[in-house]
């Protein structure tokens with residue numbers, strides 16, 4: 699194709715349509731690095747299987763369906779429909795992002811924070827135990843469904859503990875880069891811990907993948 703033909707195409711086709719007409723890779727359910735049973739007794743096999751195969755997969759399917767609708771709406775220059783899809787994108791895209799991080803930062807193996815992360819935890823919270831206490835408190839206090847997070851602020855270079863409602867993704871919502879998250883939707887613990895969210899939240903630190911959290915910290919703070 700000659701440069702002149704490409705130039706004419708660029709003049710005749712709206713930019714947004716050109717972008718959306720490119721081949722889009724569908725979101726897919728990530729494979730876990732461990733078996734569903736491996737986090738027992740902290741998180742039961744049944745919870746892990748249902749959480750991953752049913753709940754996370756539903757976010758993936760609905761996110762892809764919403765992106766298909768968005769692509770059609772952009773092609774038609776249908777601004778009203780494009781805007782109306784924002785909540786579904788946030789909820790399902792957020793659910794996919796959040797759960798993908800969640801599986802990555804859990805492990806059945808014994809791990810510990812890197813020296814750099816441990817130093818940052820001490821600088822920002824006083825100690826690693828105090829960080830756990832603050833994250834547990836924030837997570838337990840979420841009203842309804844949501845997530846507790848350890849995030850890195852790229853502007854101030856500081857660590858923060860925050861919570862987000864529903865499936866609101868951390869970075870688009872707060873500007874913090876997610877390092878570790880606790881899913882406190884009831885589907886994450888109710889089959890095993892019933893209504894005692896605090897027991898689930900306090901226990902999850904037994905299966906935190908510090909190697910993954912340290913890697914995320916190194917990348918975020920580089």
Ligand SMILES: [Fe+2]
Pocket residue numbers: 749753797881883885886
């Ligand atoms: Fe979940």
